[in-house]
Amino acid sequence: MSVLDQTRVDRPSPRPRRLSWTVSDAAVMIDRGMRHTLRNGDALFMSVFLPIMLLLLFVYVFGGAIDVGTGYINYVVPGIILLCAGFGAATTAVGVTNDMTTGIIDRFRSLPIATWTVVLGHVVASMARNLFATGLVLGIAVAIGFRPTASPLDWVGAIAVVALFILMMTWVSVMFGLIAKTADAASGFTFFILFLPYVSSAFVPTDTMPAALHGFAEHQPITPIIETVRGLLMGTPIGNSWWIALLWCAAILLVVVPISSHLFRSRTRV
C-alpha cells in the first residue's frame, strides 16, 4: 500500500490566502451545512412537522374556542409561520456547539481557510432550511383554508420580514451555540425559543392576557413582527409595528453578530 504514489496531486506550496479561496471555502461550508440539515433527521422533522402539528391543533382543536373576529385560521397562520421559522433557526445552536466541542474545529483551523466560513455555513443552511419549512407550512395552511389577501408586493414584504426574522433568530442561536459548553445546553436554548411565541400575539390577541403577561407580550420583539406579517398577508392594520419590528431585528443583529464574532474568535484562538 502506498499513500502517495497513485496520485498525481502536486505537493502544495506555501501560499497566502486568496480572495477566490474564501469564496470557494464558503461554498464548501454551505454545502456542508445543507448536508447536515438533510442528514440530521430529528432536527428536520422537528422544524417542519412540529409547526404543522401546531397548525392543525390550533385550527381544528382550539380554533372553535378562540374568537378573533375573522376566521381563526387566518389569524393564527402568520404566528405559526414565525414559530416554525424561529424554532427551526434555534436548532442551529446545537450544530454550532457540536462543531466547537468536537475535534472538527481543530481540523478546520489547521486548514488554509477563512475559519469564519464555518459559521457562515450554519447561517446559510439555516436560512435555506427555514425558508423551505416556512413555505411548506404555508402550503399546508392554504390547503386547509388559509386565504391571504396579500398583493404580490405584500408577499415580497412578508417574505422579506420572515427572512429577516430567520436571520436574526439564526444569529441569536449561533451566539448561544458558541456560549453553550454542551449540545444539551444548546438544545435547552431551542426549547426556550419555542415558548416565546406563546406569550405574543401569535395565537391570541395580547389584550386577552393578564396585565403582567400583556405588558411583556406587547413589548417583546415577536409581537410587532407577527403583526407586520399578519398585516401584509391579511390586510389587518399594521400601524407602527413594521418599523418597530425592523428596529428590533436590526438592534438584535447589531448586538448578537459582533458578540458571536468575538466569541468565535476567542474560542478558536486558545
Place this chain on the structure above:
Amino acid sequence: MSPGRNVVIEATNLHKSFKSTSVLRGVNLTVEEGTMLALLGPNGAGKTTTVRILSTLLPFDDGRAMVAGYDVNRQADQVRSIIGLTGQYASVDELLTGYENLVMIGRLYHLGKAQAKRRAAELLEQFDLMDAAKRAVKTYSGGMRRRLDLAASLIAVPPIIFLDEPTTGLDPRSRQAMWAVIADLLAGGTTILLTTQYLEEADQLADRVAVIDDGRIIAEGTADELKGRVGTERLELSFSRASDLTSALAVLDEESAQVDDERLVVSLAVEGADDVRRRLNALHDVPVQITDMSLSRPTLDDVFFSVTGSVQDDNGSAQHKADEGVTAA
C-alpha cells in the same frame, strides 16, 4: 545535524502557560526535511501543546516557532497550506460520510473538485475504508475514525505532517498498519513530527528522538543513542533458592548482571536471540533450577530514569547505568 538538509520544523525556546500553570518551559526542537522526529514523553509532558503550537492552533507566550521558514503566528496561512495535522483525537465530521469528509477537506485544501473526489476514493481504498465510504462517520469504530482522520490529513499530499499519538489505543494490527503508512510517507520524502509514549514506536520509525518531560526536552538524539543510555534488552531469570542464584552468577560471570536478592531474580543485558541462547547454554551443566524466564525491552521509564539520572552531568551525555532498586552484582 547532517549538512545539506534543511530544517523544516523549528521550535526555539517555546514557553506556554495555561493560566498560572506553566506547560512548556523552553522547548527546543528541529526536524530536517524528509526525516521524522519522534517527540517521546509521558502523559501531560507537553506533546500535544507543542504540536498544537507548531500547527498554528495555539498561541504561545514566548519563543519562536517556524515551519518551512514561515512564522506560525504571523504567517499561519502559508504554514496551513503545507501541513497536515492528525490530532490526538480524531477530528472528522460525524454527520458526513467518510467520502464526504475527504472530499470536503480536499476542497478546503483548494484541490479542484474532480481532484478532491479522485483523491478521496484513492485514500478510502488505501486505508481500507471502501465498505464504509458511504456511511456516516458516527457509525465508525475508533480505529476507522483514526484512519479516516489520517487520510484527511494526507489528501492534499502535504510535505509536512504532524501526528499526535497516532497509535495510542490501537490494537496491534492497526498499529502495524499505521506504522506501514508512516514508513511509506517517509519514503515519499514527507517531513514528520510524531508524538508517542512508546519508546518502541520511536525506535521503529524515527530518525531522531526528542524526549520531553514536564515541558522541557530532556534528551535528544537518534534512537540508538538513547537506547545506548539505557542498555539493550534484558533477560530475567528467576530462581527458587538463593544458592541456585549464586551458582548461576558464578557461571555467568556477567558484569551487566543485576540481582534482586529478595525476589531471587537475575537480570542480564542481552543482544538478540542468539545471545539469549548462549547464556542459557552456559547454565546447561550447572545444577540450578530456573523457575521463570522473561525478556524485557527498555521502556520509556528506563529512558527517563537514565536521562534524569544523568541530567546533573554537564550536558546529559554521560552514560548511566539503570539500577532501579536492584543491586549491581
